[in-house]
Amino acid sequence: MSIGLKEPVAGLAPGDPTQALGPSAAAGYRPRQRARMRLDGKTAIVTGGASGIGRATAEALAEAGAFVVLGDIAAEAGEGAAAGIRGQGCRADFVHVDVTDPESIDAFRREVRARSLHVDIVANVAGWGRIQPFVENTSDFWRQVVDLNLMGPIAVTRAFLDGMMERRSGKIVTVASDAGRVGSLGETVYSAAKGGAIAFTKALARELAAFNINVNCVCPGPTDTPLLAAVPEKHREAFVRVTPMRRLAKPAEIADAVLFFASGESDFITGQVLSVSGGLTMVG
Numbered sequence: 165m166s167i168g169l170k171e172p173v174a175g176l177a178p179g180d181p182t183q184a185l186g187p188s189a190a191a192g193y194r195p196r197q198r199a200r201m202r203l204d205g206k207t208a209i210v211t212g213g214a215s216g217i218g219r220a221t222a223e224a225l226a227e228a229g230a231f232v233v234l235g236d237i238a239a240e241a242g243e244g245a246a247a248g249i250r251g252q253g254c255r256a257d258f259v260h261v262d263v264t265d266p267e268s269i270d271a272f273r274r275e276v277r278a279r280s281l282h283v284d285i286v287a288n289v290a291g292w293g294r295i296q297p298f299v300e301n302t303s304d305f306w307r308q309v310v311d312l313n314l315m316g317p318i319a320v321t322r323a324f325l326d327g328m329m330e331r332r333s334g335k336i337v338t339v340a341s342d343a344g345r346v347g348s349l350g351e352t353v354y355s356a357a358k359g360g361a362i363a364f365t366k367a368l369a370r371e372l373a374a375f376n377i378n379v380n381c382v383c384p385g386p387t388d389t390p391l392l393a394a395v396p397e398k399h400r401e402a403f404v405r406v407t408p409m410r411r412l413a414k415p416a417e418i419a420d421a422v423l424f425f426a427s428g429e430s431d432f433i434t435g436q437v438l439s440v441s442g443g444l445t446m447v448g
């Protein structure tokens with residue numbers, strides 16, 4: 165006999181522990197949550213939208229009702245990702261941008277403005293790193309990693325801030341990394357850049373709170389994307405071994421956290437850093 169239920173619920177096996185919670189619990193957590201986190205009437209920018217976590221983020225935000233502009237340096241993949249979203253009956257467009265190039269960001273902003281779009285949500289997802297001992301890094305590599313992972317989010321955020329401040333409403337979400345919270349062996353400068361993105365998030369959150377703009381950070385642990393596929397197999401296996409949940413994250417699981425920070429459900433949360441890593445890092 166299930167607690168609180170006199171009659172079995174149709175469609176559930178006898179003795180199903182979710183019976184006590186009713187049919188919606190058995191139907192699954194994710195669809196119910198997505199139904200709440202709606203972004204109808206909103207416009208979102210997603211950098212790095214052509215691949216991996218950025219693409220999954222664009223899909224999640226569009227599925228929640230937003231018009232999504234995917235910005236990426238990879239034009240063909242970006243166009244394909246936007247077309248895939250439209251194929252699902254959602255709204256998306258691709259605009260080329262190199263987030264390390266101020267002129268390209270300016271052109272990106274003008275292109276978005278030319279479409280008469282007010283940007284409500286900026287998701288900074290574009291990023292990159294490579295595992296290599298610090299002493300073998302070149303100074304060109306340092307600059308590339310810092311330009312992309314730290315200066316990119318700073319410059320893209322700045323480009324779309326004026327409209328948000330005028331409207332006194334907005335959401336800025338940056339995908340950093342657990343590397344930026346706890347350090348990662350062989351990713352020294354990447355960790356520094358991501359740590360900078362986390363500090364940028366916290367400081368900007370203080371400045372923009374008066375404008376009703378939320379600024380938050382999502383820190384993925386090892387996630388199954390093309391970026392991670394470039395990492396040697398032995399490293400990927402080690403990542404799984406040290407993760408309490410014993411697997412890599414799926415891009416959609418990171419996207420769900422970005423969706424939360426982009427939605428009204430997080431209106432009173434700002435300057436926060438959410439690790440989505442299967443328990444890999446637990447820092448108080």
Ligand SMILES: NC(=O)c1ccc[n+]([C@@H]2O[C@H](COP(=O)([O-])OP(=O)(O)OC[C@H]3O[C@@H](n4cnc5c(N)ncnc54)[C@H](O)[C@@H]3O)[C@@H](O)[C@H]2O)c1
Nearest residue numbers: 212214215216217236237262263290291341386387389391
């Ligand atoms: N995959 C992981 O294990 C992992 C873990 C922690 C953090 N992250 C972070 O998540 C984010 C997404 O990574 P991913 O794993 O999905 O990688 P990915 O390589 O699949 O996607 C990155 C996207 O960024 C784009 N990009 C690269 N340089 C750009 C530039 N200059 N301008 C515009 N776009 C550019 C690429 O074209 C690509 O589409 C990155 O910021 C990464 O640092 C990833």
